[in-house]
Amino acid sequence: MAGSTLHDGLTPLNEPSVQKSDDAHGYYTLGENIVDPVAPTGPIADRWTTRKFENRLVNPANRRKLDVIIVGTGLAGGAAAATLGEAGYNVKSFCYQDSPRRAHSIAAQGGINAAKNYKEDGDSTFRLFYDTVKGGDYRSRESNVYRLAEVSANIIDQCVAQGVPFARDYGGLLDNRSFGGVQVSRTFYARGQTGQQLLIGAYQAMERQVAAGTVQSFTRHEMLELIVVDDGTGPRARGIIARDMVSGEIETHLADVVVLATGGYGNVFFLSTNAMGSNVTAAWRAHRKGAYMANPCYTQIHPTCIPVSGEHQSKLTLMSESLRNDGRIWVPKKKEDCDKDPRDIPEEDRDYYLERIYPSFGNLVPRDIASRQAKNMCDEGRGVGPMVGDFRRGVYLDFADAIKRLGKDAIEEKYDNLLDMYERITGENPYEVPMRIYPAVHYVMGGLWVDYHLQSNVPGLFVSGEANFSDHGANRLGASALMQGLADGYFVLPNTIREYLADGPFEKIDESHPAVVEAKQNVEDRVAKFLSINGTRSADSYHKELGNIMWEYCGMERTEEGLRKAIDLIRELKADFWSNLKVLGSADTLNQSLEKAGRVADFIELGELMCIDALNRRESCGGHFRGESQTEDGEALRHDDEFAYVAAWEWGGDSLEGGQPVLHKEDLIYTAIEMKQRSYK
Amino acid sequence: MNLTLKIWRQSGPDDKGGIHTYQVSGISQDMSFLEMLDVLNEQLNEKGEEPVAFDSDCREGICGMCSLMINGEAHGPEVTTTCQLHMRSFNDGDTITIEPWRAEPFPVIKDLVVDRSAFDRIIQSGGFVSANTGSAPEANSVPAPRDKAMRAFNVATCIGCGACVAACPNGSASLFVGAKITHLGELPQGQPERWTRVVDMVGQHDHEGFGGCTNIGECAAACPKEIPLDVISQLNKDLRTALANGH
Amino acid sequence: MAVSGLLFIGFVLGHMYGNLKAFAGEEAFNEYAHHLRELGEPMLPHEGFLWIMRVGLIVAVIVHIACAVALWRRAAAARPVKYVAKKNTGSSLSSRTMRWGGVTLLVFIVWHLLNFTIVKVNPSNGETGGDNPYGLLVDTFDTWWMTIVYLLAMVALGLHLHHGTFSSLQTLGFTNSAVSRARARATGWIVAIVIAGGFSLVPLSVLVGIIEK
Ligand SMILES: Cc1cc2nc3c(=O)[nH]c(=O)nc-3n(C[C@H](O)[C@H](O)[C@H](O)COP(=O)(O)OP(=O)(O)OC[C@H]3O[C@@H](n4cnc5c(N)ncnc54)[C@H](O)[C@@H]3O)c2cc1C
Ligand code: HEM
Ligand code: HEM
Ligand code: SF4
Ligand code: F3S
Numbered sequence A: 001m002a003g004s005t006l007h008d009g010l011t012p013l014n015e016p017s018v019q020k021s022d023d024a025h026g027y028y029t030l031g032e033n034i035v036d037p038v039a040p041t042g043p044i045a046d047r048w049t050t051r052k053f054e055n056r057l058v059n060p061a062n063r064r065k066l067d068v069i070i071v072g073t074g075l076a077g078g079a080a081a082a083t084l085g086e087a088g089y090n091v092k093s094f095c096y097q098d099s100p101r102r103a104h105s106i107a108a109q110g111g112i113n114a115a116k117n118y119k120e121d122g123d124s125t126f127r128l129f130y131d132t133v134k135g136g137d138y139r140s141r142e143s144n145v146y147r148l149a150e151v152s153a154n155i156i157d158q159c160v161a162q163g164v165p166f167a168r169d170y171g172g173l174l175d176n177r178s179f180g181g182v183q184v185s186r187t188f189y190a191r192g193q194t195g196q197q198l199l200i201g202a203y204q205a206m207e208r209q210v211a212a213g214t215v216q217s218f219t220r221h222e223m224l225e226l227i228v229v230d231d232g233t234g235p236r237a238r239g240i241i242a243r244d245m246v247s248g249e250i251e252t253h254l255a256d257v258v259v260l261a262t263g264g265y266g267n268v269f270f271l272s273t274n275a276m277g278s279n280v281t282a283a284w285r286a287h288r289k290g291a292y293m294a295n296p297c298y299t300q301i302h303p304t305c306i307p308v309s310g311e312h313q314s315k316l317t318l319m320s321e322s323l324r325n326d327g328r329i330w331v332p333k334k335k336e337d338c339d340k341d342p343r344d345i346p347e348e349d350r351d352y353y354l355e356r357i358y359p360s361f362g363n364l365v366p367r368d369i370a371s372r373q374a375k376n377m378c379d380e381g382r383g384v385g386p387m388v389g390d391f392r393r394g395v396y397l398d399f400a401d402a403i404k405r406l407g408k409d410a411i412e413e414k415y416d417n418l419l420d421m422y423e424r425i426t427g428e429n430p431y432e433v434p435m436r437i438y439p440a441v442h443y444v445m446g447g448l449w450v451d452y453h454l455q456s457n458v459p460g461l462f463v464s465g466e467a468n469f470s471d472h473g474a475n476r477l478g479a480s481a482l483m484q485g486l487a488d489g490y491f492v493l494p495n496t497i498r499e500y501l502a503d504g505p506f507e508k509i510d511e512s513h514p515a516v517v518e519a520k521q522n523v524e525d526r527v528a529k530f531l532s533i534n535g536t537r538s539a540d541s542y543h544k545e546l547g548n549i550m551w552e553y554c555g556m557e558r559t560e561e562g563l564r565k566a567i568d569l570i571r572e573l574k575a576d577f578w579s580n581l582k583v584l585g586s587a588d589t590l591n592q593s594l595e596k597a598g599r600v601a602d603f604i605e606l607g608e609l610m611c612i613d614a615l616n617r618r619e620s621c622g623g624h625f626r627g628e629s630q631t632e633d634g635e636a637l638r639h640d641d642e643f644a645y646v647a648a649w650e651w652g653g654d655s656l657e658g659g660q661p662v663l664h665k666e667d668l669i670y671t672a673i674e675m676k677q678r679s680y681k
Numbered sequence B: 001m002n003l004t005l006k007i008w009r010q011s012g013p014d015d016k017g018g019i020h021t022y023q024v025s026g027i028s029q030d031m032s033f034l035e036m037l038d039v040l041n042e043q044l045n046e047k048g049e050e051p052v053a054f055d056s057d058c059r060e061g062i063c064g065m066c067s068l069m070i071n072g073e074a075h076g077p078e079v080t081t082t083c084q085l086h087m088r089s090f091n092d093g094d095t096i097t098i099e100p101w102r103a104e105p106f107p108v109i110k111d112l113v114v115d116r117s118a119f120d121r122i123i124q125s126g127g128f129v130s131a132n133t134g135s136a137p138e139a140n141s142v143p144a145p146r147d148k149a150m151r152a153f154n155v156a157t158c159i160g161c162g163a164c165v166a167a168c169p170n171g172s173a174s175l176f177v178g179a180k181i182t183h184l185g186e187l188p189q190g191q192p193e194r195w196t197r198v199v200d201m202v203g204q205h206d207h208e209g210f211g212g213c214t215n216i217g218e219c220a221a222a223c224p225k226e227i228p229l230d231v232i233s234q235l236n237k238d239l240r241t242a243l244a245n246g247h
Numbered sequence C: 001m002a003v004s005g006l007l008f009i010g011f012v013l014g015h016m017y018g019n020l021k022a023f024a025g026e027e028a029f030n031e032y033a034h035h036l037r038e039l040g041e042p043m044l045p046h047e048g049f050l051w052i053m054r055v056g057l058i059v060a061v062i063v064h065i066a067c068a069v070a071l072w073r074r075a076a077a078a079r080p081v082k083y084v085a086k087k088n089t090g091s092s093l094s095s096r097t098m099r100w101g102g103v104t105l106l107v108f109i110v111w112h113l114l115n116f117t118i119v120k121v122n123p124s125n126g127e128t129g130g131d132n133p134y135g136l137l138v139d140t141f142d143t144w145w146m147t148i149v150y151l152l153a154m155v156a157l158g159l160h161l162h163h164g165t166f167s168s169l170q171t172l173g174f175t176n177s178a179v180s181r182a183r184a185r186a187t188g189w190i191v192a193i194v195i196a197g198g199f200s201l202v203p204l205s206v207l208v209g210i211i212e213k
């Protein structure tokens, strides 16, 4: 446990970093350092309580007069809509799916952490806080993470009260499991469908408010622009432009405050565990209107997904990490064996590479290491499964030993639905043939920059859930994104947004305001542009190509050379996109190609920024590995002296027109925990 | 594989629509059904024909966004969602008929895409527990018997896809409503609103224009989450109790 | 719907029992028919019980048909556009034929009342009947096509009851688990076979001559 528990939490434990390397020179301009303007001070355990008290209240009678737009109905957005609706604000909720219940939070399998200490195994708020900061490789803000750990227990209470059917023990009390290599049992779960159950809880709470008239739900609506208006008190986010995806109408929605809870952008890699529609558009449009994008290159790659089977694959499916507890991972020693039936490959010709390289952790090394080594094996030409492009992208996860040791029944009981799902997708029976797995992009830690109140640098624009950058640093611990989404939605945002709204209602603006007209015009022009290029390639084909570039050069392992190449390739792709795209159909009906085109356009710009961010960050940290920054035996090497900062990027114009992003650094100063290097050898 | 696809095309809610026939080739056994449609769409796009609109999002069987009546079966021949249906369930040379969900409360928006917002309105009418944020008691203060919690979980897995409606000869959404009634009715937290919930939800169900249930059982057979028919019985039982008690 | 349906089941069960008296011979059968008319006397007037039952049945028929029509119309309204292709995977033939099966039964009942109660359709031209229902019965089923009409009706009845029994239990909420549902299904089979089979025994027996005057 951290010796730092004894620390008073008031004096900093580290120095601000001073960056010496400058790999991204020429791709960006350096802006001023920033600080979180509302960062709390004082003993870490009191910060949130104090802040809740200090934040001003909004008189219930006034709430009705305040309009709140919430884009996104996942855990973060759905919970916020329900809570702010209950409080009596006038909420408008948006999602691109046909129902709020389908937000991608629904896909989370494993569980949600909470420091309840029901098992009396020594868990506490501080320990959850400590584990989360450490898991993120000391690249998150400690005050935010502490708050997250603090409200985690309330989340469970809230969800249970809503009727979320968590797993229970025979006495009828809540059950826990340990997850992601953590030594305490603090993960609450509902079989392999925790995200679904939590989301349905939030969704139902939100629908209740729809019935009560406090929340208006706009489904099949895609936000395409942020409206920023200067009413004399400085620029503020005052609404959004959204396209009704059924009628094609471009609508203006005005409000006193805008919340983006639009999820992650892992789909920039084309293949990921995200939903088909997951996109960066809402966040990117806000970025282009001035909001900073923080640590965009921080992505999490999950080691155990079902491998790509062919060129036409549209998405990747996660297999719970728990499989690594019993399965052994290997590839053939000889390349010639790669297309053989694995059962015919004798023991001495198999390379159990994780057990070989990391004898003490073996198959249970952390996600990033397991992922990277799998890629290494395939890059060496020892991957298995079908050829995809020039490579076989897969390694074996073999249950033969476990079945021999524990019996088939035991394995079946433990993993049944997973193995069934595997069989359904691959057509292979994992009880007989070793499973094939491969890493896949799973989560993004980067996102819009926010302060302690979850407000971006654009006043009146709040960002919550995966869409912001706040709580996970450079890597996310299992079962903590659900925690963050609900913490933000139920407990944090409702308590911070009132401080902002206490100044409202803001001056009424109407749709004829020049800033509003301009925003709407931009969207209409863009839509018209997509339809008029009339080239030869579908948006999907650009997306695939972008995904390949990102995966190859900005995926698990990155090098200076590769990233430079990627930036060039992306710029070429962008130019081609705007001259050779083909979108059929019209703007005034449901048009999925048109939707896709808008999303891909934004992904391309984001991809470029991710590469620049990755290029600048010459350190191996958390989920990502920089080739130039490794220890002698090839392990990740972090540079706290240079990079203990949040990289917040400001939009600096289109690169094709000579624009460059502006980098603002926010130093990460720890007062409650000391930074340590990790080791898994 | 080479396939003949007979697909319902309808340019908008007011269009009459009809079946169009397409040929696709180069389909692999490992593709999911929707990936096969992606291939078709890419080919249509190249030819300058507008791609077929269909819904999907998670493509891993959990969000409930995908639909499709495939050869007369909701989500096709396997007990799973369309996004998890793979082409190895079909043979080279097959003709596959693809239609949207058919029900008056699920109007067609375009091609194979329908509007299922009626389900949201049914949930709005009572498919929740009224528990304001911050007012919740300590989670373990009310134990929930394990078997009841298990049953609640089993039926809470409903993904709101609408296959039950699509498959039911009466166009009834009783399985969907029953699943929610049973989920919340089995938990201690769901008790205070139990009787009003069932009356309100059934009222909204009927109001939306779904048909009445005559216990035919196509719904449960089509349900990708294997929600059992007993939820409809539970629904009826709760409704009977509620009405008997004057709710 | 379920209540009226169950009432019918009760009635046909009793009725079938009564019919089986035919095996006990002319006297017993006629005695039974006579007894029905005296049941409850002197508390009830002559044929009092019968009329109570008839009124009950008529009300049930009205309720049953009204419900059936309402369900039918709702179903038609809920799916105005039919599928080009539709397969049945989870339903029994009986569950899908409830409506036309019911109509068949209605037609049969009218026919049957004309035949036995009102005695308008009488193969033996009014020689039997009235006081001698046994004779009417034997005369009826000595006519081969009458027997076939009845047997076909019994097939319809069996199908209707097979699903109807299960369905009414499900509608009343008695089938809350897989086990109880299986039990209700089994009950459906038993009721269908016993009743349709039981009714069929008499005409068959007449036809092959086990029962005769
Ligand atoms: C397969 C999988 C498994 C996971 N398992 C776990 C786990 O076990 N534990 C854990 O803690 N975390 C897990 N995660 C991570 C976690 O689920 C997500 O990070 C989290 O749910 C994100 O929630 P959110 O509310 O921020 O966004 P989402 O739930 O992604 O919601 C985004 C919302 O924004 C809307 N939206 C997006 N763009 C627009 C737009 N332009 N206009 C209008 N609306 C828009 C969408 O409609 C949607 O409603 C998993 C993730 C995946 C993909
Ligand atoms: C008068 C003509 C009849 C018509 C038009 C008719 C029609 C119907 C219809 C449409 C249904 C609903 C379908 C369903 O619930 O599955 C039904 C149900 C039923 N019928 Fe009939 N029926 C008739 C006569 C009978 C008779 C004579 C019996 C019994 C002997 C009977 C017993 C039942 C039962 C038990 C049900 C199930 C009720 C429920 O599901 O709740 N019906 N009938
Ligand atoms: C082979 C089968 C059947 C035979 C032999 C049979 C025979 C008879 C006879 C003899 C009567 C006259 C009884 C009397 O007046 O005392 C009668 C009456 C009647 N039967 Fe049947 N029956 C048969 C099947 C059915 C069925 C299947 C139904 C209903 C679904 C039915 C409904 C009735 C009714 C409603 C009456 C009139 C009762 C009354 O009000 O007097 N019968 N039947
Ligand atoms: S009950 Fe089954 S078929 Fe119906 S909506 Fe739910 S999951 Fe889909
Ligand atoms: S198929 Fe339809 S009739 Fe009832 S049992 Fe299912 S809803």
Ligand code: FES
Residues within 6 Å of the ligand: B055, B056, B057, B058, B059, B060, B061, B062, B063, B064, B065, B066, B081, B082, B083, B084
């Ligand atoms: S696309 Fe989500 S369930 Fe099929």
